[in-house]
Amino acid sequence: MVVRHDADASKALLEQVNQALNSGTKLRIQGGNSKAFLGRKVEGEVLDTRVHCGIVSYDPTELVITARAGTPLVDLQAALDEAGQMLTCEPPHFAEDATVGGMLAAGLSGPRRPWSGAVRDLVLGTRVITGFGKHLRFGGEVMKNVAGYDVSRLMAGSLGCLGLVTEVSLKVLPKPRECVSLRFEVDVETALKNLAEWGQQPIPISAASYHDNALHLRLEGGEGSVASARERLSCELLDGDYWQQLNEHQLHFFRSETPLWRISVPNNTGVLALPGEQLIDWGGAQRWLKSDSDAQTIRRIVSEAGGHATCFTPGACDSPMPPLSAPLQRYHRQLKAQLDPQGIFNPGRMYPEV
């Protein structure tokens, strides 16, 4: 793969979109294609964002980084790392060439999400090529901005169905001074009970997962708070690389041919009686399920618990994204029709109608 750094290809992208609008061509937006498994299959001409790459501006004392959509996520994170900062949402890469635009469009967040927010929470501004063939700017590089509708955050997790994001400004934060990971052998009920209890206390937990009969915890913060929490929760230490392996689906659990489901539930949900094998993440709010069971069965159990289920294995389910209520479905259609009237951007990637 050839990556041209710091190239402003927005004119070429705009031209491709305008040509598509003129000829009625559907576009399949693609960065590193590292999250191609997510959503439904799209037929269309490939629009490769990787030609449009590079960090546009980064001033660590402003806590903001702006990068073009095709910027490799590893490059962005390396720049932050050098300044002692990070993307608090810990986005998964799933492949070396994952891009910033793909991170935004997929909207997936890592183990720190319940404590530090999702990708959408970091978004401050975007530049977007719209379904009207215009290159526009929404939001900006400031922390607070309530002028107009929040189009930028709407783009996070929209799977490219509402427009082509060419550039994004993200809030970044300093890395914690101290980080320790721990492992406890406990049963799952005790683990979930403990997490509910600790969640109400000022303990600096920044990740919590459960599988293989053990609770895994990460503590992050100042030296004092981490040391005292570690003392209180005395148990064996865990290698910190564990969290990356969890985030990137490299743990043994994920090495399987069985369809993988992502289950999102309220954070105080107890043990879910789902057919298959589970891994609990996000302190209980996200569960990974390996199951051959049908979508209907899984979704019925999950929705009774107040959650929703997304299929992560391509082809395993006709409707990988969780179904919407009737009014939501109608407004999704109407929003798509308003912002992408010709339906050229990733048609059907999320739902058949958008």
Added chain:
Amino acid sequence: MSIVYDERVDGVLPKVDKAALLSELQARLPDLDVLHTEEDLKPYECDGLSMYRTTPMMVVLPEHIGQVETLLKICHQRQVPVVARGAGTGLSGGALPLEQGILLVMARFNKILEIDPAGRFARVQPGVRNLAISQAAAPYELYYAPDPSSQIACSIGGNVAENAGGVHCLKYGLTVHNLLKVEILTVEGERMTLGSDALDSPGFDLLALFTGSEGMLGIVTEVTVKLLPKPQVAKVLLASFDSVEKAGRAVGDIIAAGIIPGGLEMMDNLAIRAAEDFIHAGYPVDAEAILLCELDGVEADVHADCERVRQVLEAAGATEVRLARDEAERVRFWAGRKNAFPAVGRISPDYYCMDGTIPRRELPGVLKGIADFSEEYGLRVANVFHAGDGNMHPLILFDANQPGELERAEALGGKILELCVKVGGSITGEHGVGREKINQMCSQFNSDELTLFHAVKAAFDPSGLLNPGKNIPTLHRCAEFGSMHVHHGQLPFPELERF
């Protein structure tokens, strides 16, 4: 161009038969409180921005969601504009009524429906006051983080509509970061859930889109917010500077040291003196600027961070750094800042509060620009600044009884906001566009961007019945405002109607 709804540039509103509407409401919703006489309507003519007043055609005060549902169905069928209002504390005229519309007051929905300490959420009705949520969560050592300075009075429904902020945003986020789920009624009176009880929800992030949409996309009927464990300890440092530039640089230095304070506020000399005179907070009245830096969290960390911040402040040239000795002094330090607006109100018959945001590095230049405008327009400006997140609140001092002063204050305010946009900032950080900043939207967004905003609106409210004339200007208004702006140079808005 009038600031009250002007059909010529804001779009034609449907003509409403008031008598027919009233009799239908009385027939179909006999329990609904409807105000329709001049004297009953008067108290609702403005929100927290009292400069702008319009008497609504009718005010309704529902107590059950079913009433709101029926009301919206009737209004949709009859094509009656609806302006929603919570506690009416907004500072941008977002709840300014319409002469041809219904003012839908949601204040009676004031019940806390559920506090779940294990799930760390609170489910509340939209009229519940911001502070009441934290008070209800206090027995569990939990709280709701966003704390706009009106938190004693402002309602959570209004907070959602405005994406309200506060003094702790840099660390704890805005309203949008602290919501799980919002129940809304669409313009057609249909119930819809945005977000979920989980941390995310399927489909587009409509919860984010609706937050801060100023009542233009739907009516909030229930809100589920996240609760956080109360920080164990909070300490505040007060640093004095002999120049605002040095104070501004010190803010960047604190962040460069890897510290994110719970609150980081700056005040200039005029604001310091006004606050000190009013509150006796112990502020240094001869300092050109002060910084208030609050560090919160676990005791050991806060103690270490206080030392780090003290060193940074001293290295940045602070003339004095004081750590609040006890809780009483900490509260006093904050009281000065939190009462800065009323304090300025004591030294001037009227004041006009601005809400621009800027990248922090632009602070010295923007303060210089504000000082120049202040001289040019002959009005004093006190500066209060959420320094951590770049949100400025310049307070323009004027006397509405002096002919021309209100006009000059508004013109000066417009200049400040345009300067914020010019340096890469925004015309509003947390107060909203409402009616007040409708013209400045034309400076921040071009016509294609505004057209896209109108497309968003059309997806949810194609006939434009929800809060018409707020938030997003018509292209017609911008064309007129823009041309006026260029032609008249020094004196924008010369045709403004005055009250």
